[in-house]
Amino acid sequence: MWPRLAAAALGVWLMAAPAVLGYGGAASTSQRIAGPIVAAIAVVAMTEATRPLRWANLVTAAWLVVAPAVVAHDGTAAAVSMAAGALVGALACVRGRRRARLGGGWRAIVRPGVDRPAGR
């Protein structure tokens, strides 16, 4: 849960950062697009059944890290983008605790009965 909450908070921060720290232009556009995507992916991945979606945030994280090299960023904007990107990427790699058993998950739709949990 907490890796997803932290990632969602970073997404919301990215939406607010351009206004809070006073920069605009391409850097602001980049973060106002990436922010909601980061937060939405993190929120959906809170549910154990959709936890694998956390990997999608590696893509947004990669964009945030390289964005300052691709579109115009001042120093502050670049620092915000790269720091958030590094953190979101690291959080996406944390699986988090799993409590529920889900009958083999999405893979079981293709191969039913194969991924039965042990002991059943």
Added chain:
Amino acid sequence: MTPGARRPDSRAARPDRVPPGWSYNPSAWSERWPLVVLAAAGTVIAGYLAAYQWRFVDTVWEPFFGDGAEIILNSGVSRILPVPDAALGALGYLLDAVTGALGGRARWRTLPWMVVLFGVAVGPLGAVSILLVVLQPVMFDAWCTLCLASAVISVVMIGPALDEVLASLQHLARVRASGRSVWRAFWGRDRAPAPTADAVPRSGAT
């Protein structure tokens, strides 16, 4: 938020209601009523915003972003379609609430089409919400509090709705593997006992 940790509702936890290999029943009322409440709240919020866009009400409530809500709700994007975008949102939330509420505690196998329709209603609504949240500041440099609240609701619903879809799709896969009609099972017309994982011939080495 973590279904497996929740105290099981004894009737919903009956063995024929918990999907094979699952630790909980995703169709239990304890899993579903929060989504129905959220969808109802979304219907009210989006309905109010549509009422403003149609000018049934003259002003719109905006506590944080000045005239942000007016800018967003009167923007060109919100009027691309013949009806205001919030009206479509309200319809979407209403479909979420209805398809979330209909069906019993084992509807993942007794009514798969309803579960899939629920998932199909929740998923795209969430995706469109994210798109609209991106467009607000990028195209109009404005924010709309109630639009954001509506987007949060639709995104929060996606994960908890899809676990039930997963259980239904696993059920249909077992039906297919056992040689019965997936079509009949999808529409809830297969009254035979649901195949369990054990009834399915295991393919491949394990």
